[in-house]
Amino acid sequence: MKMLINGPDTVVADALRGLADAHPELAVDTEKRVVVRRDAPVAGKVGLVSGGGTGHEPLHSGFVGHGMLDAACPGEVFTSPVPDQMAAATAAVSAGAGVVHIVKNYTGDVLNFKMAAELVEDDGVEVEQVLVDDDVAVTDSLYTAGRRGTGATLFVEKITGALAQEGAPLAQVAAVGRKVNESSRTFGVALTAVTTPAKGSPTFDLPSDELELGIGIHGEPGRERRKMMTAREIAEFSLDAILDDLPPGGPVLALVNGMGGTPLLELYLFNAEVHRILGERGVQVARTLVGNYVTSLDMAGASITLCRADDELVRLWDAPVNTPALRWGM
Amino acid sequence: MKMLINGPDTVVADALRGLADAHPELAVDTEKRVVVRRDAPVAGKVGLVSGGGTGHEPLHSGFVGHGMLDAACPGEVFTSPVPDQMAAATAAVSAGAGVVHIVKNYTGDVLNFKMAAELVEDDGVEVEQVLVDDDVAVTDSLYTAGRRGTGATLFVEKITGALAQEGAPLAQVAAVGRKVNESSRTFGVALTAVTTPAKGSPTFDLPSDELELGIGIHGEPGRERRKMMTAREIAEFSLDAILDDLPPGGPVLALVNGMGGTPLLELYLFNAEVHRILGERGVQVARTLVGNYVTSLDMAGASITLCRADDELVRLWDAPVNTPALRWGM
Structure with missing residues (x-):
């Protein structure tokens, strides 16, 4: 590789x-x-x-x-x-x-x-x-x-x-972090295996006509393998898993995240399916972020993260940020 | 694919x-x-x-x-x-x-x-x-x-x-665009071929131990193929080609751009080599952007673009922008 x-x-x-x-x-x-x-x-x-x-x-x-x-x-x-x-x-x-x-x-x-x-x-x-x-x-x-x-x-x-x-203060910052974590659920899929520099070859075998549902970000096994599915089917499977477990509540922040090897074009396409399904299920999306943010080297695939967000969390999400990968409001 | x-x-x-x-x-x-x-x-x-x-x-x-x-x-x-x-x-x-x-x-x-x-x-x-x-x-x-x-x-x-x-006014906007183009040079390399949705398989064959130097963004042929090189060697080859042709002048804007399938980690690593070589050759870098911006679907590889930039071009580069992929200053 x-x-x-x-x-x-x-x-x-x-x-x-x-x-x-x-x-x-x-x-x-x-x-x-x-x-x-x-x-x-x-x-x-x-x-x-x-x-x-x-x-x-x-x-x-x-x-x-x-x-x-x-x-x-x-x-x-x-x-x-x-x-x-x-x-x-x-x-x-x-x-x-x-x-x-x-x-x-x-x-x-x-x-x-x-x-x-x-x-x-x-x-x-x-x-x-x-x-x-x-x-x-x-x-x-x-x-x-x-x-x-x-x-x-x-x-x-x-x-x-x-x-x-x-x-x-410290306690309040930690508390909001825990609240965000408790309000968030993620599900990811891999279309290809990840290759680390040390190994130089894929860390697991994934047949060319299969995908793995529920993978981690280090090539850890997921829930199951299936024959390759459409973006719509993958979004449905992923959102079923997420919504089964997500606490009830109002609007969500949505992250449609690439694993590193999937082009932005496919991530936007995947995002369309995510929005369509959430719309059908009555879940309002307050903010959406699409891109490669929490990746696994060159692995092709994507993950969806939803976070139930009240007005205060949306306000903090929108607050100015100035980092190499996220920058707005300043 | x-x-x-x-x-x-x-x-x-x-x-x-x-x-x-x-x-x-x-x-x-x-x-x-x-x-x-x-x-x-x-x-x-x-x-x-x-x-x-x-x-x-x-x-x-x-x-x-x-x-x-x-x-x-x-x-x-x-x-x-x-x-x-x-x-x-x-x-x-x-x-x-x-x-x-x-x-x-x-x-x-x-x-x-x-x-x-x-x-x-x-x-x-x-x-x-x-x-x-x-x-x-x-x-x-x-x-x-x-x-x-x-x-x-x-x-x-x-x-x-x-x-x-x-x-x-119109003439001035067009003129600065032409000036930027005339002041810019790019060279790109491919580590893998690109796969289009319509074809579903790589659009050209690139052996697993070779890279192609000088590729375009649609899988067009480049200058030559070689056995795989290190990031440092690739940066040297690319910058030789660019600096041979770049108009003389002061500082440059640098874009270290991924072709879509190369992880950000490798792009930053490649950027280190670009900066090292430019430093050795006395080229001052005013601003650097690293990431996947001008891509070729899932192709692995990278390109380097340098643009000679006077104070006015740097000022316009730094000016506020608010788009999905570039956002700063607002």
Whole structure:
């Protein structure tokens, strides 16, 4: 499998250099592997840190900036960052008002962020962890006890980021993050398997006429395989799974997310089916985001995330944001 | 080849519905296939229209909005839109100050936009055409006499869009567009072939250990094939071709563009090599954009576009823009 790289060993460091070159508004430590908004720590503001394995770009480094994350720490490809990295990111953004760790529910990430919190708490930094576990496809998974954290991470990072930017205190920022996670559900499908730089070939076999329903973002198995389906059928299957589990309520935020290898054209087409079905089922869509945001390297496929959003969550979603991958209102 | 579609015949219409669902700020006519900013025509403003075959998303529909295009007309996949479509788009954005057609140099597009201009000129709309032909890879090509129009289209659309938004007259808007094109050069590489919905299989054969240097955005042949190279070697080859031909001058705007199937991680990594080489050669980079902007469906690969930019062009690049795919400053 061909990749635009110099070699599997330098992928993360090389890509961080390229991020720094493109975004002088970010302070990128390519040694420690910490990406921080250049104006951090912002006086009086709750800090927001996330991180996880590399391979899901723009998540998380692409979401660092005004109104979203203060720092991200990328691990090796599909591998948790280490506690020292997380602690360095936390210290870099701590302004005395506490720090929220936004953690996707993978065992390594959860443990390492917990250790990092203990490290910085020794230095007097108060930390709250917000766990993201929105993927309804399977209960336990390859790297996870309980549900996996996937697309809702974007909603959690954007909305907590907006509230923190407004100056809300630690407990309130953490609470809104938990509320967003509890209000969100995701379901994803793969049309092709993902290829990691280290392996150089697809991490699982998916026949050329089949798709996998309910996959994770590291090539973890999903619910089932079927013969290839139309976009409409895939949207129906995915939304059945999501709506079966989504708390009742009013309008939703919708993320129609590409896994990395699917063209934007197909994502917009998929979005049309999502909107059609939600319309038929009486679910009002307040805001829609379509694009490659929570990805799995070169995997073809897509996921749908819905988040029940009251007026306050919609307001925070709309609030100004200035990051490499999400930017509006400023 | 698996795609997230309902069938090859409805791809364009289905995707336009999805675009409309996600972006209520755009008026999308799925019958006529015209995408218009909802506040068009903007009183006193020069209108900007572009268009071309579908399959290069977000180009052009994703660049419709404040500070960029007023309208886009997408054709079938890799097929020019028809003159009636272009004329409808032009009429929809004409506010009496004239309209600029931004046209990538493909024979069908050029002829059809010329016919469209004649149609609307009969109704008293003054039209200027800005031709984009920035691709240094080959002189003539499969669908083109002269150089192909590729990545620089984004620079032309953004910078003319900013100047038009400021209220500049027709001749001046067209002139800055031509200046941007003349100041820009692009070179692209393919790691895999593109698959169109109609064909359903790759449009050319590219062995698993080779890449093609100098490809176009429709699977047109490039300069040569070689055994797979590192990101650094590819960047060097591409920048040699670009810098051999780029007019001398000061700082550049840089676009490190994905062809659709290459993950953002690899694009940032590629950007690091681009910056390293430009630094070694004494070329100062004023602004950098990294991402999938001028694509070729699912093709893996990337292109580099450099545009010599004086202070005025940098200022217009930085000006506020609010479109689905480019948004800053507002």
